[in-house]
Amino acid sequence: MTDYGTHADYELAGLLKAGDEKAFREIFERYSRVMYTYAKNLVRDADEAEDLVQDVFTSLWDKAADLDLKGTLAAYLYSAVRYKFINLVAKKKVRTDYAQAFQTLIDEGNYTTDHYINEKELLALIEKEVAKLPEKMKEVFELSRNAGLSHREIAEQLNLAEKTVKNHINHALKILRGKFEVASIMLYLLSK
Known part of the structure; x- marks a missing residue:
């Protein structure tokens, strides 16, 4: 057996x-x-x-x-x-606590109506961009954001240096910031 x-x-x-x-x-x-x-x-x-x-x-x-x-x-x-x-x-249609968090992002950021896409569509767009990241960077980013693993845990799991993990995450965020407004990225990260 x-x-x-x-x-x-x-x-x-x-x-x-x-x-x-x-x-x-x-x-x-x-x-x-x-x-x-x-x-x-x-x-x-x-x-x-x-x-x-x-x-x-x-x-x-x-x-x-x-x-x-x-x-x-x-x-x-x-x-x-x-x-x-x-x-x-x-x-x-977004529970009250998520709606309030999103409203805070809008109020504090430079988020305008012209750039508004409903939350689901926005998250889907960001997911598509994450999927386009180089394979190792995407894997590191998803383990950090989806699995909630620390840099050290990711480094151990993927047999990488901790600094390499940090660089992958920072570079992924830089790529996303180049395509989306800060409020949009914050919404994505808060949804993890």
């Missing part, structure tokens, strides 16, 4: 894609608690966070045969939670 707990994430992803239910259970055991914590920090509601994570894992199982990881399994799950959160916000 195979001990799924010893399998690397990429092995589990391959087994999951082949329909292996035990691989799915191991992924769930390995990541459900950390995804719940991440979701709870986003939505600030325990029940909604639990529902959001449940949706992510249900979707993962339902679409397992089509699973095509471009990065790590953890990055994929963090992105899935983030996308579910963005959809939740869009459906609720």
